[in-house]
Amino acid sequence: MGEVFISYARESAGFAARVSTALVAAGHSVWMDDRIPAHREYADEISERLDEAKAVLVIWSESGTKSQWVRSEATRGRESGKLVQLRIDDSRLPMPFDQIQCADLCGWSGNAGEPHWQQVLASIDALTGRGPQAPTIATGPHKEPPSVAVLPFKDLSPSKDQGYFCEGVAEEILMTLAKLPGLRVASPGALAEGATATAAHRLGVTAILEGSIRKAVDRARIAVRLIESASDFTIWAETFDRDLGDVFALQDEIARAVVSALGLTLLPGEEENLGVGGSDNAAAYDLYLRGKALVRRELESERRRAAELFREATRRDPQFALAHAGLAEVLVDIARQHPDDWSSAAEEAQQSARRAVELEPNLAEAHLALGAALRLNHDANAASEYEKAVQLNPHDANVHYRFARFLVIEGDKRRAIEHYEEAFALAPDDYRYSVYTLQEYQALGDKEGERRSLERAWPAVEQHLKVNPDDVRAMGHGAGMLAILGRAEDCHEFIDRALALRPDDFGNLVNLACASMLNGEPERALDLLERGVASGRGDKEWLVEDNDLKPLHGHPRFEAILARMS
Helix, strand or coil: CCCEEEECCHHHHHHHHHHHHHHHHCCCCEECHHHCCCCCCHHHHHHHHHHHCCEEEEEECHHHHHCHHHHHHHHHHHHCCCEEEEECCCCCCCCCHHHCCCEECCCCCCCCCCHHHHHHHHHHHHHHCCCCCCCCCCCCCCCCCCEEEECCCEECCCCCCCHHHHHHHHHHHHHHHHCCCCCEECCHHHCCCCCCHHHHHCCCCCEEEEEEEEEECCEEEEEEEEEECCCCCEEEEEEEEEEHHHHHHHHHHHHHHHHHHCCCCCCHHHHHHCCCCCCCCHHHHHHHHHHHHHHHCCCHHHHHHHHHHHHHHHHHCCCCHHHHHHHHHHHHHHHHHCHHHHHHHHHHHHHHHHHHHHHCCCCHHHHHHHHHHHHHCCCCCHHHHHHHHHHHCCCCHHHHHHHHHHHHHHCCHHHHHHHHHHHHHHCCCCHHHHHHHHHHHHHHCCHHHHHHHHHHHHHHHHHHHHHCCCCHHHHHHHHHHHHHCCCHHHHHHHHHHHHHHCCCCHHHHHHHHHHHHHCCCHHHHHHHHHHHHCCCCCCHHHHHHCHHHHHHCCCHHHHHHHHHCC
16 A cells, blocks of 8 residues: 555656655655556546545646646545645646645755755655654744644535534544643634634634544544644644544544644643543444534524433433533523423433533533532532532633633622633633623623723624624624624614524523613613513523613513513
8 A cells, every 4th residue: 555645647757756766765655546457447546545545745737737637636635634735837726725835846856855845755754654753833931832723524424414423523622622731722613614724824823633534334534634834734644444433532532642743741630531421332422423513503492402312322321421411501501491391401400410420520511510400409519510620621711611601690700700711811712701701890890891801802703703604692792892882783783683593592682682781772672582581481590690681670571571481
């Protein structure tokens, strides 16, 4: 098997032979299409060799840019995360390859010491794991700590129906990396669905992790590549062929490799906490990822289906702590949003969360779920569960965010601000942390804190909506900030657009009611709240505690709304 597949146009055969000789001299095995056996179909052989190769080296030339074969082979290499490019003339590269680093080897005579050839060789070394490894990113004492963006993985399955699986695996890797000290991880919301490495560059991260998954029956081929943002060169890459039951463990392996490639070292305690709570049952893990995909949509209509998927995952693997925690979280949402279902959902949520903690005492997600479930019953032990989650994952922005949300309901706004600020420091590209900090400074009447928060919150919401233009939650928060800025008409436009997208979503209607209050329109706010409660859903506690709605307390219509939610 040739570990390096060389793609070239026929007119460049002499140059390709020179490249092949240099690669073999460097210790690599190569494959070129002049070695196709006479009895094999050309396309079949090419396809097999591309799949087997660890690196796809494309030689771009004027004739190569016009060759459908070269373009197709380059596309396969790019999709599988193993593309390396060089050019031998001044021809313009086709899209999207003109957006990817390409070494200039015009006039190269085969000199192994030539700097541009050394760049090509370093990338191939990293992809194949042979020879000298590509240098890791420098993170000396005067450098910013390393940061990484995880792109949604591409679905290379023949039926293209594994989007939930690809997105889920990428998110799980991201969440694992987000727990680690010394590494900033770009928020999932900072990148649109289908985002490319070009888009990720705008986040200013040190490196970008991209990947693809080809899933078939009970096996998966997962190709991943870590790219240095400044140069577009590959720092580390690998292709894994695994049973589906091994995917959870593989996510951990990938996270560890990324950490190592970025020059970080995990302490023993951090090592131990990676990979807890998972499952080696392929069916259970698939169900879990399907449930997570539904939760990400933030649609109330999907909650019950997600709960059933998590339940089935725990039936397939009763030891699957993350699935128990996921079920508990969904049930808490159902209990809060559907008063008629409160009792049964709250009871099952607490049972599931306790089971998750029992299975994995060091799983922060389990303690967050238990804290949320206990809070439903106003259990004083809820606070200690959130504190335990922060103790386990102090570098995870989401853990601080969740604790802050709990503290707001408890009325401890100063402490809530501390944890919102900590979340912002860990993930400054997530607009939510600035927005919620702003709200609590407003509640306290802290004008200086409000000013500081507004300065960073509005640009963060604007940027988020550029990437996610249909995110009604961000739209609702944006409407509120436009009202604070005195832009009443823009506020109306945001509210109308959010209503058009989700006219019956309780959470959306409450956010828009808050924006209407900030815009000086209490009657419209009440109309929106009545519309939300009419859906049979609602979270009374949040309405009572929300600072924007405080001026409505005592208003007959508002009190009637609360009475309907009792």
